Amino acid sequence: MRELTENAASPDFLTRTHTAFRSFDELLNAPGGYFPSLNVGKTGIKLLADHYDHAQAARGDSRRAFRWGQRRRKNEAFIQIQVIA
Numbered sequence: 001m002r003e004l005t006e007n008a009a010s011p012d013f014l015t016r017t018h019t020a021f022r023s024f025d026e027l028l029n030a031p032g033g034y035f036p037s038l039n040v041g042k043t044g045i046k047l048l049a050d051h052y053d054h055a056q057a058a059r060g061d062s063r064r065a066f067r068w069g070q071r072r073r074k075n076e077a078f079i080q081i082q083v084i085a
Contacts, residue, residue: 008044009044009047010024011024011048012024014044014045014047014048014051015027015048017044018038018045018048019036019048024051024052024055027052028055028059028061033063035052035064035065036048036049036052036065037066037068038065038067039068039069040070046070048065049067052064052065053065
């Protein structure tokens with residue numbers, strides 16, 4: 001049996017599974033001010049959006065993932081987390 005060599009929650013695995021990019025680094029460094037539009041209502045994609053936003057903030061890039069497809073409960077508050085470097 002072949003061993004898994006990559007964690008299914010890793011940024012690279014999620015990037016290859018849910019986008020046309022070959023690596024998370026390629027997604028982060030996409031030219032032309034590109035940022036991903038991600039349907040976070042699908043399994044695994046919210047985690048990819050979280051990885052992307054955190055990595056861009058850590059390197060001082062203002063790009064963040066555009067998130068769509070997630071339904072909020074009626075009384076659920078929207079919380080924005082600001083990463084302070």
